[in-house]
Amino acid sequence: MRVERAALYLVALPLVAPFRTSFGEERVRHALLVALEADGRTGWGECVAGSGPWYSAETVDTARHVLLDFALPLLRGKEIAHPREVPELLAPIRGHPMAKAALEAALWDLHAQGEGKPLTKLLGGTRDRVAAGVSVGIQPNLPTLLSRVAGYVGEGYRRVKLKIEPGWDLEPVAAVRERFPDLPLAVDANAAYTLDHARHLKELDRFGLLMVEQPLAYDDLLGHARLAEKLTTPICLDESISSPHRAWEALELGACRIINVKQGRIGGLSAALAIHALATERGVPLWCGGMLETGVGRAVNVALASLPGFTLPHDISATDRYYREDIALPPFRLEDGHIRVPHEPGLGVAVDLPRLHRYAAGMWTWRP
Ligand code: NPQ
Numbered sequence: 001m002r003v004e005r006a007a008l009y010l011v012a013l014p015l016v017a018p019f020r021t022s023f024g025e026e027r028v029r030h031a032l033l034v035a036l037e038a039d040g041r042t043g044w045g046e047c048v049a050g051s052g053p054w055y056s057a058e059t060v061d062t063a064r065h066v067l068l069d070f071a072l073p074l075l076r077g078k079e080i081a082h083p084r085e086v087p088e089l090l091a092p093i094r095g096h097p098m099a100k101a102a103l104e105a106a107l108w109d110l111h112a113q114g115e116g117k118p119l120t121k122l123l124g125g126t127r128d129r130v131a132a133g134v135s136v137g138i139q140p141n142l143p144t145l146l147s148r149v150a151g152y153v154g155e156g157y158r159r160v161k162l163k164i165e166p167g168w169d170l171e172p173v174a175a176v177r178e179r180f181p182d183l184p185l186a187v188d189a190n191a192a193y194t195l196d197h198a199r200h201l202k203e204l205d206r207f208g209l210l211m212v213e214q215p216l217a218y219d220d221l222l223g224h225a226r227l228a229e230k231l232t233t234p235i236c237l238d239e240s241i242s243s244p245h246r247a248w249e250a251l252e253l254g255a256c257r258i259i260n261v262k263q264g265r266i267g268g269l270s271a272a273l274a275i276h277a278l279a280t281e282r283g284v285p286l287w288c289g290g291m292l293e294t295g296v297g298r299a300v301n302v303a304l305a306s307l308p309g310f311t312l313p314h315d316i317s318a319t320d321r322y323y324r325e326d327i328a329l330p331p332f333r334l335e336d337g338h339i340r341v342p343h344e345p346g347l348g349v350a351v352d353l354p355r356l357h358r359y360a361a362g363m364w365t366w367r368p
């Protein structure tokens with residue numbers, strides 16, 4: 001296939017409730033969508049960058065700039081036989097994994113449509129449904145937290161992840177653990193602590209948590225390795241794992257025992273497949289993280305989570321956990337605590353163009 005035209009859409013989708021993490025609060029998800037045209041078909045990809053450089057250095061605006069001015073031009077005139085060729089084509093661009101991943105996803109969608117197969121099949125998926133977990137933001141108080149968690153547990157979510165930060169950690173975890181003694185429970189600090197907090201973080205060990213996710217800085221693999229020696233709770237890395245090579249380094253150093261895989265953070269599905277191969281070889285459990293994706297990115301995550309090495313419940317929730325109205329249809333629903341893996345050719349979701357335009361905050365086109 002050869003890219004004949006590209007369109008980028010910035011959408012502003014209101015969240016059903018504010019989502020607060022240690023790095024800030026979001027009420028509206030600004031998402032950058034990429035549509036590529038080839039052979040009379042349209043392939044879709046979603047860039048997971050946020051509106052500001054808080055979770056990672058990239059933003060929707062840096063990603064748009066890199067896509068339009070550098071990444072798409074590298075594809076000009078190129079006949080692409082398989083989306084796994086994309087990382088090499090984009091290799092001249094240093095960094096910007098979120099921009100690259102969006103482009104690669106759109107090419108996987110095009111390729112899957114061309115083959116008449118669902119994305120799960122092309123990736124090597126072996127499951128027809130994936131276990132749904134839910135990520136619960138920092139709440140104003142404990143009663144609100146408990147009622148939110150009770151709501152999600154009642155809906156059937158298989159695992160709850162609490163966002164923590166200094167001042168909102170041991171108390172909320174203790175309260176949730178007391179009310180739900182058997183609930184699979186995890187915490188995610190989004191890099192809010194330092195090694196000086198090691199003794200404090202050690203207190204988490206008594207709650208039987210599945211993992212503590214990204215307690216320290218995004219660029220501190222060695223610090224995580226030191227902390228891991230002190231904790232019995234497994235450390236899972238998210239922000240720190242920016243590539244398959246970094247995953248290898250983290251495992252070699254003992255910086256984590258679990259990896260949160262986000263294809264959008266590590267440069268695309270090919271990189272996710274590489275981490276899957278590495279983790280399978282080493283017996284390291286994986287799960288698929290979430291970035292408040294629209295249906296486009298959610299469909300990519302669901303397909304990836306269907307691979308055999310993704311053995312822990314994911315941050316893949318039903319569409320209605322985040323959005324009342326999504327720009328892609330049909331919405332993903334919770335069925336017995338799981339999300340069904342689409343079996344239609346391509347991503348298995350269709351972008352609703354009237355809705356896309358209704359929520360659009362910007363649109364750009366590119367031709368070779
Ligand atoms: C995480 N996601 O695992 C991320 C953090 C996150 C579901 O907890 C805009 C852009 C909003 C990026 C909210 C979940 C975001 C964002 C949360 C990333 O660390």
Ligand code: MG
Pocket residue numbers: 188190213214238239260289
């Ligand atoms: Mg995280």
